[in-house]
Amino acid sequence: MADGAGSNTKKLSMIVTKGSLDWAYPPFILATTAAAMGLEVSMFFTFYGLTLLKKKLDLQVTTLGNPAMAMPMMGMHMAMPNIVSAIPGVDAAATAMMKNLIKKKGVASIEELREMALEADVEMIACQMTMDLFEYKLEDMIEGPKLGGAATYIENATNSDINLFI
Amino acid sequence: MADQLLDAKGLNCPLPILRAKKALKEVPMGGTLEVIATDPGSVKDFEAFCRTTGNELVESKVEDKVYGFVIKRLS
Secondary structure: OOOOOOOOOOEEEEEEOOOOHHHHHHHHHHHHHHHHOOOEEEEEEOHHHHHHHEOOOOOOOOOOOOOOOEEEEOOEEEEOOHHHHHOOOHHHHHHHHHHHHHHHOOOOOHHHHHHHHHHOOOEEEEEHHHHHHOOOOHHHEOOOOEEEOHHHHHHHHHOOOEEEEO | OOOEEEEEOOOOOOHHHHHHHHHHHOOOOOOEEEEEEOOOOHHHHHHHHHHHHOOEEEEEEEEOOEEEEEEEOOO
């Protein structure tokens, strides 16, 4: 982080733990917006969230464990009961549907938001332990994020005005 | 007339704010940026953005579901 102790700049730190298409949105939307509003932002990517730092993103949504999920369809909302995710192809179809909606409704893609976050100097930290655990290779990840661990996050969090666990 | 115009029609949250932030950098200090948007959430968002960043929201209007904002750059 550019500013040391005593700076008046407000700070936001986040732990990003989820790597599905729907859950990728809150951290990147909040990081880019906070940076645009003059905050210093630090994102710590751990466990499934680490996948969001891969060069090539292939994010999916699942209906499983998400009983509130409903897709607009022909003026109505189609419920996505948990049980349907057991049917082959349902998650792929739900993902395609969501990506289609994202485009249609003028919502930014995750790639776009991530690029804007990097442009806005949002600090990104990749969890070293998760890199080891899931055997991720540095060359598969985008350039920009630094490696760090729990102590790095705690130091950031201690100096932050807002801390989020997503 | 504002010094700069940003067309953010059809863009959804947070893109109008992010584009506005970028466009504001090109506006001279004390100059104005006009933003046109269709995202109804942008009414409260531009208020919050201006309050937090220390810029002035000179105008906020809506006509036929199109929102217009004029921001005076002060920071």
